[in-house]
Amino acid sequence: AAGVIQSPRHLIKEKRETATLKCYPIPRHDTVYWYQQGPGQDPQFLISFYEKMQSDKGSIPDRFSAQQFSDYHSELNMSSLELGDSALYFCASSKQGATTDTQYFGPGTRLTVL
């Protein structure tokens, strides 16, 4: 079965640079979530989108922005990168309204800020 695809899998950036992370949800899934997992930490919710509209917002810094496109893929844009942004960024997708479906996670993008 198709899974959530994230690209790139690894990304190395310098401080103050920008980064763009991409997420391709499972086919027919209409909701995308972004989570950030710092070293040795639990995943923290950043932001979610349903049908291309932002549906919820968590602890996402103002330097970050995200959107969901017409093909349901999503991009997380991160500017003025800081050392503390080094983390594993997960995307998850789900089908809203499905009584038995749930969030399925991608493999993550490991961002290292030097």
Add this chain to the structure above:
Amino acid sequence: AQSVTQLDSQVPVFEEAPVELRCNYSSSVSVYLFWYVQYPNQGLQLLLKYLSGSTLVKGINGFEAEFNKSQTSFHLRKPSVHISDTAEYFCAVSRSVSNYKLTFGKGTLLTVNP
């Protein structure tokens, strides 16, 4: 708001021994409960979920969990563990099955020794 407490940050066990990973939650509304597993340097994989119905839920890899509403617990169990079960296990809650953010516990590192 929801919160999740995983009572043990690390659980070392010997191969073929039984294991229980504890999870308690707090919420003012009904929640849905999940266990995810994260192998080293990998993404999050859904082990099992409780949505409704039978309080005993069976998941993949021989794991099961029991929902106890009065104790607000959702402990994960396996009768006999293998070396390959060594991983980080996260308990998570959500207000909705498919369109609401997950709130994770801090995780429990299960280490299975020969």
